[in-house]
Amino acid sequence: MLTQSVATGAPFLLAPREPHPGTVAATTRSLLAQIKRTTALDLLRGFRSQNEVTRAAARFFLDHDVLVTPTTARPPLPHGTLDYDAEGQTMRDWLVKLDGYSPFTMAFNVSGHPAISLPLGRTADGLPIGVQLVAAHDREDLLLALAARLEEEIPWRDRIPPHAVG
Structure with missing residues (x-):
């Protein structure tokens, strides 16, 4: 996943100016530093890995309209x-933490497939449990229509977690 993150972040090096360190999280600063140390061969490996994930997901959507997964x-x-902004934390450290928490969303962050998370369930404590819907490229319309229909059937407007702000 780190090589894919490097490949995804590489275009930032082509920006007219680098982001100011005070405006990005520690993990982003770590990733930008790693990108600067990346060789062209490493970058090609990252793009190849990203391409493999994208193609595998695209093959799935040849026969399926929507993929349903937990969000986390x-x-x-x-x-x-x-804590993505912990000083000294590397992008690799953060990705390992994130993968243990939300492994279902990462592939579609890499592939660019449209996805939506809906609060369709709740824990015993009243915290939301998300369901992720993923569709083929350019099928955001399908996700929004499905989300609207699900909200009609399973309304979540009035579900307020016990520790909500506001």
Whole structure:
């Protein structure tokens, strides 16, 4: 996953100016530093890996309209648990933490397939449990129509978690 992140982040090196370190999270600063050390061969490996994920997902959607997965592998974590802005934390460290929490979303962040997470369930404590819907490229219309229909059948407007802000 790290090689795919490097490949995805590589275009930032072509930007007219680098982001100011104070405006990006520690993991992003770590990734940008790693990208600068990346060789052309490493970058090609990352693009190849990204392409493999994208093609595998695209093959799935030749025979299926929508993929349904959990949004996360566990119930919601307390705010700050994944702490992407912890000084000294590398992108690899953060991706390992993230993969253990949300392995279902990462592939589609890489492939660029449209996805939506809907709060269709709740834990015993009343925290939301998300369901992710994924569709083929350019099928955002399908996801939005399906989400609208699901919201009619399983309304979530009035579901307020016990520790909600506001």
